Structure formats: structure tokens, C-alpha cells
Amino acid sequence: MNSKASLLGALAAALLLGCGGGDGASTPAHFTQALVIPPVLAPASSGGVDHYELTAAASSKAFVPGTTTPTYAYNGLAYLGPTIRLTRGQAAQVTIHNQLPPDPPAMGSMPGMMAGETSVHLHGLEVSDTADITPMVGMGLAPGSSASGSVFTPDQPSATLWYHPHPHMDTGRQVYMGLAGMMILDDPADAALNLPSTYGVNDLPLVVQDRRFKADGRFDYLTRPEDMEGQMGDHILVNGVESPFEAVSATRVRLRLLNGSNRRSYLFAFSDRRTFQQIATDGGLLPSPAPVTEVMVPAGSRSEIVVDFSGDPGKTVYLVSRKFTEAPGFGGDGDEAGAILREGDPFPIMQFRIGAFVASSPLPAHLATLPALDPQNATVTRQFDLERGADDTINGKLFDMNRVDEAVTAGACEIWSVTNYAPDISHPWHVHGIQFRVLDRSSGPLAPNDQGWKDTVRINPGETVRMLMHFDKQHGLYMFHCHILEHSDMGMMGLYRVSP
Ligand SMILES: [Cu+2]
Secondary structure (H helix, E strand, C coil): CCHHHHHHHHHHHHHHCCCCCCCCCCCCCCCCCECCCCCECCCEEECCEEEEEEEEEEEEECCCCCCCEEEEEECCCCCECCEEEEECCCCEEEEEEEECCCCCCCCCCCCCCCCCCECEEEECCCCCCCCCECHHHCCCECCCCEEECCCECCCCCCEEEEEECCCCCCHHHHHHHCCCEEEEEECHHHHHHCCCCCECCCEEEEEEEEECECCCCCECCCCCHHHHHCCCCCEEEECCEECCEEEEEECEEEEEEEECCCCCCEEEEECCCCCEEEEEECCEEEEEEEEECCEEECCCCEEEEEEECCCCCCCEEEEEECCCCCECCECCCCCCCCCCCCCCCCEEEEEEEEEEECCCCCCCCCCCCCCCCCHHHCCEEEEEEECCCCCCCECCECCCCCCCCEEEECCCEEEEEEEECCCCCCEEEEECCCCEEEEEECCECCCHHHCCCECEEEECCCCEEEEEEECCCCCEEEEEEECCHHHHHCCCEEEEEEEC
């Protein structure tokens, strides 16, 4: 165990196991860097369309004092990309310019694939396949070239979404290097709710990722056997800053929690175990605020919460990840000898330094009206078996971009039932181009986080999760896959086509 892991372990013990006052009375020296808020990408508007331009290129950033880490980033940033802000009903288009170096893919090459190919997946948007820049849903865009998705008009509830590359067998490495960004969809009708909405002040985008570094500062990616089960690290970054602090007023603060990690799940909570309100899941607002003390967010998924600091002027509170177990008897696939900061280990994430009181509106009792669940209208039920008999398989198969696994009729209502046969690891199940609803979990009742619009859902070991899918906005070829990026790079993906 290196010194950083020891420090995090000690902090976790002090913050989470009840000693040391609970709310960070002994402020660790660790939280010394201010949080960075990603800039909002201003679109160029012409012909009634907002054009968003992304340029992926090599960059560098000093994450660990005394070292410089080679990174990838968008639009000249040191790491990650700007926040794309879309408006419901406003036509938009995304263009990607690939200026990446021809670095070799991490897991070998697909036939015909060039080193440095990339793409941009608009994670959570319900758009036709041509608007999402995943050409041939897996083949990428060569270095030095550009591509534009088709014009799309968002027609779905306000939500915290994100974008990231999706080149087959290289997604994990490119995201690890820094290619990801938040994408916020605003529905003007929601302004009446008076939710905290001043970006970077009381409405904070938080991209949470874990990373591992080599002694010389380079990312330590796929160097250990267990990394193939999903890369994990012992440095917790928020918007690319390790263990940051953020000064906030003593008021209601909205946190847009995006798990941008390759593999790790977070059981988000606060160091004093306070109750907070979950207001949104992956694809939009919940019907009403849900009071919770923790929320499990798997890789690729998002959760919006509102924490009320009104009574805490002068205090210091930490956002943490609480201890959890993947399955009885297992600590998860990061559990191998030598693993550091394993899946389910507790640790602090960031520090809030709470200033003077600022009045804020109470949350409304009603946030959104979701359609009633109508599984009786489903005409098709599909079963997906995860890792039944063989690693990284779905229904016994690895990804083949020339094979369409599921043919869906446009407008259909279907039930997708997903069973995780792995005894020791959860898989975050993600479906492109659609927001679905969770019907039930074989393991027990649904948490608030299961009761809204979802595009990524954690399937626990041995569990079956059924979801209701309305294919009323989709057209073309889409992917479904595990959002542990090393799993999807190894082939834990499939294709579905929606046709009239
Ligand atoms: Cu998986």
C-alpha cells in the first residue's frame, strides 16, 4: 500500500467509522486544491441550430505535485471537456475534430481500425443514431479528421447527461486519459421549480473519477492483471482535481453527480450522515424529492441531489463514498492481492467549506410527472444473460459489429430483463439512445434511484433487473453494453436496430 492509499484509508477511518468527530473536525491537509468548474461550451448559432464544436487532443496536467501527467482533453483544456448545455426544443448539432496522436489502442486493434481513432457518444440523449457520433457504432474517426452528427432537437426531460468517446477496444483508455464531459439538458418549463441553478455556485457539476499514477506522473493504465476486470485507482478526482475543496454558502446546493470512472461504483453520502434530497436520476427529475442518506451510482450513471447547508455556516462537511460489498463473501474484482482502494472501500471525495447563510427556496413537493408504468402494454420481452458461462459475454456472445443482436420495431413497448450471472461483480447496464424505467429487482424493493428515468442501471451479482422500454423516439442502430469500460472494450456489448 503506498502512502496515498494509507492517507485515504486513515481519512476514511476518521470520517466514516465514527472517530474524529464525524464532520471533519480535524481537517486533513489533503483538501488543499480548489474545485475547478468546467467551462460551459458556447455554441455557434446559425439557421436556428446551435453548433457545438469539440476538438480532442493531447494535453497535460499536474495532478500529483512534482509530476506532469500526459492527458487527452477537449478544446484545449488540461483534462476532461467543457460542459455542453442543451435546451429542450432547441435544434443542435455536435462536431468532433480528432487531433489525437496515433497512440495505440489499449486492447489491440479491430480490423481496419487506426491508432488514435475516436468518436463522441452523447450518453443519455434520445436521438437518432446519426446524431450520435459513433460511426458504425464502434468504428472511430481517424486522427486529423472531423465529423458532424446530424441535427437533432432534444425532446426529453431536463437531465444531467454526458459525452465520451466510444471507439471499440480503446474507450477505456481514452476516457482514462481525460476524454469526457458533462452535458446538461435544460427544459425551460422547469424554471418554475426554483431549483438551485446558478452553475458553479449553487448548482455544481461534479465528475467523479478514480485514477492511478506511475511514479513519473503518467496514468498507470492496464498494468495489472486485475485491471482487465475494470481499472481502479487510489486517487479520487473531482473535475480533474484530486480531493478538492469548494467554498459554498450556507444554503441549498445542488450537486450533479456524474460517475465518470471506468469501473468503480460510489455510494455517495456525507461525512455527518445527514439526510439529503435526491431530485433526479440519469434521465430527469423524480416525481418528488426523495430524502435519502446515501445513493449508489455505478460507472456511467448520474444522480442529482440537493443538500441543505443552511444550518451549517462555518462548518466543514465532506462528500464521501461509504463502504459497501458487492456480494456476500466477495469484495469485488478489485479484491485481488495487491489491490489498493478496492471496490466498496470507503473514502472521502471532496470537502465543502460552508460560509455565510444565504436564503433559498424550499424544494417543491412535486418535481415532475412521469408516465404510469404500463408493463401490460409490452409486446416483446427480451432476456439478457450477463457473464453466463464466459467472461464479458451477453447471451453467451462477445461484441460483433457486423451482427445485429436485437431487432426492435419503432414505437414498440418492450420489457428487457437483464440477469447478472457473475457471483462477484456488479455490471452497470447501459442502453444507448433511450431513457427507460426500472420495473423491479429480483433482490428486493426499488431505491429512489431506481424510480425515475434511467439509462444506466446497476445489476448486482445474481440479480435480475427488469426494465420497461418505449422505443418511441429511436431510429437506427444502437448499442447496449456494460459500462465498466474494460468490460465493454473486451466485448461486453451488443447492437439493437430500431426500424419501422
Ligand atoms: Cu461489466
